[in-house]
Amino acid sequence: MQSRRRVRGGKALFSAGDAFTSLYAVDGGFFKTHVLDADGREHVTGFHMGGELLGLEGIGSGQYNVTAIALEDSLVGVVPYPLIEQRSREIPDLQHELHVALSRQIARGQEVLMVLGSMRAEERLAAFLLNLSSRFGQRGYSRSELPLRMTRRELGSYLGLTLETVSRLFSRFRGQGVVEVRHKHVRLLDVARLKAIVNAASG
């Protein structure tokens, strides 16, 4: 039902403004999505790994409204949207799966919204690390060995922080024995402590 497409690290899978044609199922690799604001500055809206769907927000406007960039060589399944609509009329299970995927994306957005709206810098990074750990775990990878594919700047953009703040937080966590950080590889040493940091989101 679907063809495949390779995307080299650093290359775009689709760009904001492109006509919406297909959904993409990430098979392997790692993507970021971003938008450009009025001043041409980049704002990262999400990071995406195997098992996740890209392009869902294009249905409503007829064009992609984020740009998806592969952060390493990646593989995606290409599913033409008209085909999905047709098949999901014939196969109720598929229809429901699509609705679930769309709905979960909405719920995920609301979670990020809470992180940005109510957490302090330290809490945001801790929440991000736990979220990434959980997603790696769900896909059968280690929950504690996290290869970061994004730069400090990209991570900061996603979390509403500057790259310097992200760097300082990694150093602080390292000093507290919570994580080990080498370049772009992070090892979680004290998950309970990270959870405590997130839950300390009280004023």
Added chain:
Amino acid sequence: MQSRRRVRGGKALFSAGDAFTSLYAVDGGFFKTHVLDADGREHVTGFHMGGELLGLEGIGSGQYNVTAIALEDSLVGVVPYPLIEQRSREIPDLQHELHVALSRQIARGQEVLMVLGSMRAEERLAAFLLNLSSRFGQRGYSRSELPLRMTRRELGSYLGLTLETVSRLFSRFRGQGVVEVRHKHVRLLDVARLKAIVNAASG
């Protein structure tokens, strides 16, 4: 195809954790949606008026994961979800409309995410007022006379600010001749200026 339900101001249409059964189309009135964090503190995730769908994020998890509260006496259309799935298999236009609604909700979330992740307090409130104005306008109401149904605290919670900051910003805008503020009624006096404030989102 759908029944109707009245909701008195202050009452919940549905609560986080309730079993997901139906989508709700706001016919008249005004709603807020919120979640409670680990400490039981409320975080507003959105404000909703006529023409908007509530409950979409419940499809994925089988239960509503926000609480919807009417901020004034309101009227909604109740659409049982199984009925929607069935009908949308028979009526491609309805199917597409549902996908568009879901997709737009995702896109809206991404916009809010950008507001919270990259704008300063003043820019956030200006963006909110312009957004509210546009939504009132689309529904045939005045674009400049905005009856706020939410408290300063609720608005602050939505924008990631404290109620004091929201209050101060209203005072500042009033001092600049940008708006007129009386209690919970706002009149936009200088829309161009508001747009300039939002676009000044450069560092």
Added chain:
DNA sequence: CGGTTTCTTGATTGGGATCAATAGGAGTGG
């Protein structure tokens, strides 16, 4: 290698949170 991007760390600034006090409405019951 040299050049470029990325990361770390330090010094300083500033915007919004917090703490605090007062005023303004709205609702209730006398």
Added chain:
DNA sequence: CCACTCCTATTGATCCCAATCAAGAAACCG
């Protein structure tokens, strides 16, 4: 109607977290 209370809003004073400005160090890449 007024007195009382509760909730909401305004405004001021102070503090603190993260942004900004700045300088090296480390890693990546031709």
